[in-house]
Amino acid sequence: MxxxxxxxxxxxxxxxxxxxxxxxxxxxxxxxxxxxxxxxxxxxxxxxxxxxxxxxxxxxxxxxxxxxxxxxxxxxxxxxxxxxxxxxxxxxxxxxxxxxxxxxxxxxxxxxxxxxxxxxxxxxAANIETATRVLDLLGVREGTTLLLEGAAGGVGTMAVQLAAARGATVIGTASTRNHDFLAGLGATPTTYGPGLAGRVADLAPGGVDAVFDCAGSGSLPDLVALAGGPARVVTIADLDAAAHGVHQSRTGGGQGADPQSAGALDAAVRLAGQGRLTxxxxxxxxxxxxxxxxxxxxxxxxxxxxxxxx
CATH class of the missing domain: 3.90.180.10 (Medium-chain alcohol dehydrogenases, catalytic domain)
Structure with a gap:
């Protein structure tokens, strides 16, 4: 071949x-x-x-x-x-x-x-499995306010939709050109970089419950501060996670087809059939x-x- x-x-x-x-x-x-x-x-x-x-x-x-x-x-x-x-x-x-x-x-x-x-x-498949696994690690559910750093990429776009399907409120960071795109997926968009804490405070006066970092842009100290501690942050992209006390979850998950991962794809098929996952x-x-x-x-x-x- x-x-x-x-x-x-x-x-x-x-x-x-x-x-x-x-x-x-x-x-x-x-x-x-x-x-x-x-x-x-x-x-x-x-x-x-x-x-x-x-x-x-x-x-x-x-x-x-x-x-x-x-x-x-x-x-x-x-x-x-x-x-x-x-x-x-x-x-x-x-x-x-x-x-x-x-x-x-x-x-x-x-x-x-x-x-x-x-x-x-x-x-x-890989983005669905990764997004689902991290949302589970963070305990994202109905009523959760999730900050998603790097929301317009492959994993980010899946995480926006899957979190919204759970009933979560999603704030997604991206460049300005991607804001309308993210809004169409179910996120409230904002820009990344300096001043993020103030922008997030305006969008979520009660704070955020969890942070999912898909970008690996060096923003973990700010994200930890926004979340109120490293235990409420998971990254898939920042190799310095341990230095900040943050859990790093590998893209693509673990080895083999464990039942939880299989369930992630099955759930995605159901959402796709309902027109709720693209x-x-x-x-x-x-x-x-x-x-x-x-x-x-x-x-x-x-x-x-x-x-x-x-």
């Missing part, structure tokens, strides 16, 4: 589309013919070598942790799905990749909502132009998810 790969760490130009062995579904897994797959910040963190000491990977490496496609193999013990079914889901995160290819093995999946295109579904797509690139996709992700200016097609 053809797959996106890198054989050395470095800038985006180390990416190549080349032949790779086809994977096969093991116990509890399915294989799909990939029709769309996502690009996450973790993909270019790995490619750049930023995590080479913390998360060593065998090279060559196929990036990508979420994909959508048509099932063509089901492993031992798999029930409720069969070849020909249309699904979206995630790879085994112990591998830290494998989705940006002609075929991908998924350990977590759900039926593709009829209202979603293939590109929409291809970029959905997946904003920032851009779609063919696999051969993956370097440009990685560069857009690195820029930090993508509004929503970046998706690759075969």
């Amino acid at each position: 053809r797959a996106l790969q890198f054989s050395e760490y470095g800038p985006s130009d180390v990416l190549r589309v080349a032949d790779a062995p086809e994977p096969h579904a093991g116990p509890g897994q399915i294989r799909v013919k990939v029709l769309a797959s996502g690009v996450t910040p973790g993909d270019w963190y790995l490619r750049s070598g930023r995590f080479r000491d913390r998360l060593p990977i065998p090279l060559p490496h196929i990036p990508g942790v979420d994909a959508a496609g048509v099932v063509d193999e089901a492993g031992a013990g798999v029930t409720g799905v069969r070849p020909g079914d249309e699904v979206f889901g995630m790879t085994d995160l112990a591998r830290l990749g494998g989705a940006n290819a002609g075929y991908a093995v998924l350990t977590l999946w759900a039926p593709k909502p009829a209202a979603w295109s293939w590109t929409t579904a291809g970029g959905a 997946v904003p797509v920032a851009a779609v690139f063919p696999l051969a132009e993956a370097a440009a996709a990685h560069e857009l992700s690195e820029s930090g200016h993508a509004r929503g998810k970046i998706v690759l097609t075969p």
Whole structure:
């Protein structure tokens, strides 16, 4: 099969589309013919070598942790799905990749909502799982006031909608050009940066109950102060979290398809069927132009998810 790969760490130009062995579904897994797959910040963190000491990977490496496609193999013990079914889901995160290819093995999946295109579904799973996990960690529910730093990105756009569906009030930070976009998703928008505390106080005179940092922009001291303590803040993007007493939750979650993660995708399918969950797509690139996709992700200016097609 053809797959996106890198054989050395470095800038985006180390990416190549080349032949790779086809994977096969093991116990509890399915294989799909990939029709769309996502690009996450973790993909270019790995490619750049930023995590080479913390998360060593065998090279060559196929990036990508979420994909959508048509099932063509089901492993031992798999029930409720069969070849020909249309699904979206995630790879085994112990591998830290494998989705940006002609075929991908998924350990977590759900039926593709009829209202979603293939590109929409291809970029959905990892952001849904991450957003749901962090909202659970923060105890976001009806009546919660949530501050979401970096709300216009892939995880942020999912977190806005999922928190709003729980009955929470969401204040989302983004550049001014994205304010109308965020309001359309269910957030009250404001700008990030100096003066954030005053702007949030104007929008939430009673304060905020929880803070979800998707940006990793160095704002954790301010976010901790706004939340009233580090226990009410979770980041997925700031590597200095421990220095501020803040919990860092890895994008894409833990390894394998635990029941809670599976429930996150099933809940998303229900919301999509009700017209209450969309997946904003920032851009779609063919696999051969993956370097440009990685560069857009690195820029930090993508509004929503970046998706690759075969």
